[in-house]
Amino acid sequence: MIEITPDIIVNDSDIQLSFIRAAGPGGQNVNKVATAVQLRFDAKASPAIDAQMLARLRTIAGKKLTRNGVLVLTANRFRTQGENRRDAVGRLTDLLKQAAVKPVFRVKTRPSRSAKEKRLTTKKIQSDRKKTRGRVSRED
Secondary structure (H helix, E strand, O other), rough: OEEEOOOOOHHHHEEEEEEEEOOOOOOHHHOOOOOOEEEEEEEEOOOOOHHHHHHHHHHHHHEEOOOOOOOEEEEEOOOOOHHHHHHHHHHHEEEEEEEEOOOOOOOOOOOOOOHHHHHHHHHHHHHHHHHHOOOOOOOO
16 A cells, blocks of 8 residues: 555555566666566546546646556666666655645735835836936036
8 A cells, every 4th residue: 555645545456567678778687677667557547536636647747647547657767676666656656646735726815005005106216216317418
């Protein structure tokens, strides 16, 4: 079980791990051993994720989330299966934690009358200050 927040817990049975061959460093070992991990998580069918969290996950995950609501992560940074497995699960946890955060609702406010007046008086003062600047004629 993976605990995202105290309220959201993802079961291990919801996550499918498959091992594939990875490119990159490792010599001939790369050709023989499947060390890269492909993690699949069906976010749409998961009971831990509600509709709002799924919508936020769509924007965060981007192309990693399929149209069917399956999140696909590939981890091949490391040379061993174990480290790549931990990396993939960690990235899944980070994505779900980001999606679990509800955006703060912003209440529109208007400036008060005194704030408007203060802004206008400072603009007038600045305008008067700049009016005195300019070219100096020979007659002055």
